[in-house]
Amino acid sequence: DAGVTQSPTHLIKTRGQQVTLRCSPISGHKSVSWYQQVLGQGPQFIFQYYEKEERGRGNFPDRFSARQFPNYSSELNVNALLLGDSALYLCASRQTGGSGNTIYFGEGSWLTVV
Amino acid sequence: LAKTTQPISMDSYEGQEVNITCSHNNIATNDYITWYQQFPSQGPRFIIQGYKTKVTNEVASLFIPADRKSSTLSLPRVSLSDTAVYYCLVGFNNAGNMLTFGGGTRLMVKP
Known part of the structure; x- marks a missing residue:
């Protein structure tokens, strides 16, 4: 079975531009979340979506937005990019409703803002 | 969400x-304890x-004392490929996808 897949794997953007990152959860997983990981630090929670509704938001500015589609895939959008947005963006999915709370991560999208 | 404390780094040798060990003194009754491994530039x-x-499981053992205020991840017979950052996490929000990562433990396995 395919794991959590993310695209693109690497991209370079210029300050002020906008970026869209995409995530496909594991088949059967209905909950998707996004994390930002700056080099040398642990991942920081950005958003969580379940059944196409936002269920949680971390301490990130309004430049960050996301959505979940009927097929449970998700997009993370970041507007007006800053140099500090350069990071590894991770998507994670979970199969809610069953026992256990295992969350699985994708390999991430490396964003470099120049 | 329960805060976790774990050593910043550890060194070991192959085999x-x-x-x-991770400390989580304010773990809640319904919190699970989860460990993740991360290699550079990977999820x-x-x-x-x-x-x-x-x-x-086939990879590791997890020991949790009765008071659940700490936990120990045990990796048997480590190899060079086990060099990574290991994160201990506890607690989830309502829909279970929010994890609060600490700094993790950087394990260096030497030959």
Whole structure:
């Protein structure tokens, strides 16, 4: 079975531009979340979506937005990019409703803002 | 969400058993304890999860004392490829996808 897949794997953007990152959860997983990981630090929670509704938001500015589609895939959008947005963006999915709370991560999208 | 404390770094040698202990004094009754492994430039990889006592899988063992205020990840006979950052996490929000990562433990396995 395919794991959590993310695209693109690497991209370079210029300050002020906008970026869209995409995530496909594991088949059967209905909950998707996004994390930002700056080099040398642990991942920081950005958003969580379940059944196409936002269920949680971390301490990130309004430049960050996301959505979940009927097929449970998700997009993370970041507007007006800053140099500090350069990071590894991770998507994670979970199969809610069953026992256990295992969350699985994708390999991430490396964003470099120049 | 319960805060976790774990050593910043550890060194070991190939073939040794490595034990990484995590403190989570304010763990809630319904919190699970989960450990992830992360290699540079990759997403965190699920290792093991437990609620109490001992859990073992093909990769590791997780020991949780009765008071659940700490947990120990045990990696048997480590190899060079086990060099990574290991994160201990507890607690989830309502829909279970919000994880609060600490700084993790950087394990260096030497030949």
